[in-house]
Amino acid sequence: MMKIPMILLAPLAVAACVASGPALNDTVDPGVDAIVQMTPSLTFAPSDLRIAAGDTVEFRNxxxxxxxxxxxxxxxxxxxTVILPAGAAAFDSGPIPSGGIHRITFDVPGTYRYFCDPHFGSGMIGTIVVAPS
Ligand SMILES: [Cu+2]
Known part of the structure; x- marks a missing residue:
């Protein structure tokens, strides 16, 4: 039997405790290139991500x-704390409720360091490095 690589993309989704919501789907929508989970332990997972310019990241709470x-x-x-490549606009999702998602497309190559507003003091910080496409 062949192994299905898709399962490897969201191994932590099954560990969530929330009853419902888009964040708990195991499926990855077309157009989404990477997933970052926002976890109960106040972290972004992965906290360090490498993608290519033009990729869309789905943040899942x-x-x-x-x-x-x-x-x-x-x-x-x-x-x-914040790092943005020259020419990249700052972003702010606003509140993403339990089970919610937020997508950001990264068009400008370089390093982005971002944070979670309510949990900045707890060190909920992530980095995304965008390679030129
Ligand atoms: Cu947070």
Whole structure:
């Protein structure tokens, strides 16, 4: 029997405790190139991701908390944390509820370091490196 590589894309989804929501689907929609989970332990998983320019990342909230995906530099600490490639616009998902998703397409190559607004103080920070396509 052949192994199905698709299963490897979302191995942690089955560990979620929430009853329903798009984040718990095992399927990956066409047009989504990578998945980052927002976890109950206040982390992005993977916290370090490498993609190519033009790729779309789907952030999935598999926790019971509300998370965000943000580079909005509204405090000095956040300004020091955030990294954006020259020419890339800052982004802020706003609240992503338990079970919710948020998609971002990364067109500008370079390094992005982003955070979750409510859990910035807990170190909920992630990095995405976008290679030229
Ligand atoms: Cu969070």
């Amino acid at each position: 598999i926790s019971g908390f509300t998370h965000t995906v943000s580079t909005r530099p509204d405090t000095a600490a956040k300004r020091q």
